[in-house]
Amino acid sequence: MPSSPSYDAIVIGGGPAGASTAAILAEHGHRVLVLEREKFPRYHIGESLIPFTFGPLERLGLVPLMKASHFQKKFGVMFVQPDGKRSQPFYFHTRYDIDTVAQTWQVLRSEFDDMLLRHAASRGAEVREEVTVLSLLRDPAHAVSGVRVRYRDGREEDLTARITIDATGKEAFASNRLGWRLPDPKLNKVAVWTYYQGAPRQSGLAEGTTTVAAIPEKGWFWHIPQHGDRISVGVVAEGKYLSRDGVRDPKAMMDREIAQNPWMREHLASGTQVGEYWITSEYSRHSQYGAAPGLLLVGDAFAFLDPVFSSGVMLALKSGVLAGDAVHAALAADDLSPARFADYAVAIRQSLENMRKLVYAFYDPQFSFKDLIMRFPEAADAVTDCLSGDLGRDYSTLWAQVGEFVTLPADLPYGAPLLA
Numbered sequence: 151m152p153s154s155p156s157y158d159a160i161v162i163g164g165g166p167a168g169a170s171t172a173a174i175l176a177e178h179g180h181r182v183l184v185l186e187r188e189k190f191p192r193y194h195i196g197e198s199l200i201p202f203t204f205g206p207l208e209r210l211g212l213v214p215l216m217k218a219s220h221f222q223k224k225f226g227v228m229f230v231q232p233d234g235k236r237s238q239p240f241y242f243h244t245r246y247d248i249d250t251v252a253q254t255w256q257v258l259r260s261e262f263d264d265m266l267l268r269h270a271a272s273r274g275a276e277v278r279e280e281v282t283v284l285s286l287l288r289d290p291a292h293a294v295s296g297v298r299v300r301y302r303d304g305r306e307e308d309l310t311a312r313i314t315i316d317a318t319g320k321e322a323f324a325s326n327r328l329g330w331r332l333p334d335p336k337l338n339k340v341a342v343w344t345y346y347q348g349a350p351r352q353s354g355l356a357e358g359t360t361t362v363a364a365i366p367e368k369g370w371f372w373h374i375p376q377h378g379d380r381i382s383v384g385v386v387a388e389g390k391y392l393s394r395d396g397v398r399d400p401k402a403m404m405d406r407e408i409a410q411n412p413w414m415r416e417h418l419a420s421g422t423q424v425g426e427y428w429i430t431s432e433y434s435r436h437s438q439y440g441a442a443p444g445l446l447l448v449g450d451a452f453a454f455l456d457p458v459f460s461s462g463v464m465l466a467l468k469s470g471v472l473a474g475d476a477v478h479a480a481l482a483a484d485d486l487s488p489a490r491f492a493d494y495a496v497a498i499r500q501s502l503e504n505m506r507k508l509v510y511a512f513y514d515p516q517f518s519f520k521d522l523i524m525r526f527p528e529a530a531d532a533v534t535d536c537l538s539g540d541l542g543r544d545y546s547t548l549w550a551q552v553g554e555f556v557t558l559p560a561d562l563p564y565g566a567p568l569l570a
C-alpha cells in the first residue's frame with residue numbers, strides 16, 4: 151500500500167501568491183509546507199501596489215501591519231506626456247474610501263514578501279527556505295503527488311502532498327515543464343530599472359504618487375517614490391528600441407532614455423543613482439492550463455501580463471486567497487479533482503483579460519485616456535475602477551467605448567483545468 155501523503159498541500163515558492171495561499175490553508179487547519187529556493191528577505195521587483203490589494207490584505211489580517219509599516223503611502227497615479235506635461239494626480243479617493251481601499255503602498259518587496267511569508271508561518275504553515283524544487287512526483291494514476299527537492303547541502307528528498315500548488319512566479323515551474331507556457335500574442339517588452347536617492351518628490355497626498363511617463367510611441371518610465379528617500383525608476387519598451395545602435399549595457403540604456411525624457415531628466419537631476427541596474431525580458435506569458443490532477447497554479451505561475459498599471463502583486467494575492475479557499479473546500483469534500491478549480495480559473499482569467507485589454511489599449515498609439523474620456527465622460531469611473539484593480543467585473547460597455555479607438559484583443563482560451 152502506498153503511504154499516505156505527509157502534507158495536505160505543498161506550495162512551491164514563498165512570494166506573495168505562495169505565502170497567501172499557504173496562510174489561508176493553514177488558517178483552515180491544513181498541514182501546509184512552503185518550499186522557497188531563496189533565503190528571505192530577498193530582492194524582488196514589483197513595488198507599487200494598487201487599491202484593490204486591500205481586499206486580500208484584509209482577508210489575510212495584514213492591514214494593521216501595513217498601516218504601521220514605514221512603506222510610502224500611495225494615494226494616486228499621474229501620467230506625463232512626452233513633452234513633459236503632466237496630468238493632475240489622479241486620486242483613488244475620488245472613487246473609494248480614503249481610510250481603506252483608496253490608500254495603498256509603495257513597498258520594498260524584500261520586506262513586504264518577508265512579512266507575508268512570516269505571516270503564513272505564524273498561521274501554522276511550515277516554511278522551508280533555501281530548498282529548490284527539482285521535479286514533480288507522480289502517482290500510479292499520473293496525478294501530481296508531491297515534489298523532489300534539493301536542500302542547500304545537496305541532499306535530495308521526495309515530499310508528498312494531496313495537492314501541489316505552483317507559486318514559482320516567473321519560473322513558471324509547472325507550465326514550463328509540462329509544455330503549457332504560452333507567450334502573449336503581443337506583449338513582449340523589456341524592462342530596465344534602478345534606484346535614485348535624494349531626488350525631489352511631491353509633498354502631501356501626492357508624495358507617494360506613481361508617475362508613468364510616456365516615451366513617444368515606444369514605451370514608458372515608472373517613477374515610484376519609496377520610503378527612505380528612495381525612488382524606483384524603470385523603463386519599459388521593446389528590446390530592439392532599448393538596444394538600438396548596439397547598446398547592450400542596462401546603465402547605458404537607462405541613461406540614454408532619461409537624457410531624452412524632459413520630465414525624468416528634470417526629476418532625477420539632483421538625485422544620486424544607487425545600487426545595481428536590472429534588466430529582464432520575456433516576462434509576459436500565460437499557462438495553457440491552470441490545474442491538473444494534484445496540481446494548481448497561482449500568481450505569476452498562472453500568467454503575467456506587463457508591469458504597466460502594477461497589477462501583479464494584487465493578482466498574486468487575490469489568486470492566493472481564492473486558491474486557498476478553493477483548495478480548502480476540495481480537501482474538506484475529499485475531492486481534489488481538477489474540475490473543482492474551474493471557477494477559480496474563470497475568476498483569475500476574467501481579471502487578467504480585463505487588465506489585458508487596458509494594457510493593449512495603453513500600448514496602441516491610436517489610444518489616449520484623454521480622448522476616450524472626452525468622447526465618453528462616463529468612461530472615467532470605469533477606467534478608474536479598472537486601474538484600481540477592481541477587475542472581477544463585467545466591463546463590456548467600457549471595452550465597446552475603447553473599441554471605438556483601437557482594436558482590443560479577444561479573450562485567450564487559457565487557464566482552465568486539465569481534467570485528466
Ligand SMILES: Cc1cc2nc3c(=O)[nH]c(=O)nc-3n(C[C@H](O)[C@H](O)[C@H](O)COP(=O)(O)OP(=O)(O)OC[C@H]3O[C@@H](n4cnc5c(N)ncnc54)[C@H](O)[C@@H]3O)c2cc1C
Nearest residue numbers: 163165166167187196198283319341449450457460462463
Ligand atoms: C519589471 C517588472 C516590474 C513590475 N512592477 C510591478 C509593480 O509595480 N507592482 C506590482 O504589483 N507588480 C509588479 N510586477 C509584477 C510582480 O513582480 C509579480 O506579479 C509578483 O511578484 C508575483 O508574485 P508571485 O508570488 O506570483 O511570484 P514571485 O514574487 O516571483 O515569487 C515566486 C517565488 O518562488 C520561488 N521559486 C521559484 N522557483 C522555485 C523552485 N524551483 N523551488 C523553490 N522556490 C522557487 C522564488 O524564489 C520566488 O521567491 C512587475 C514585474 C516586472 C517584471
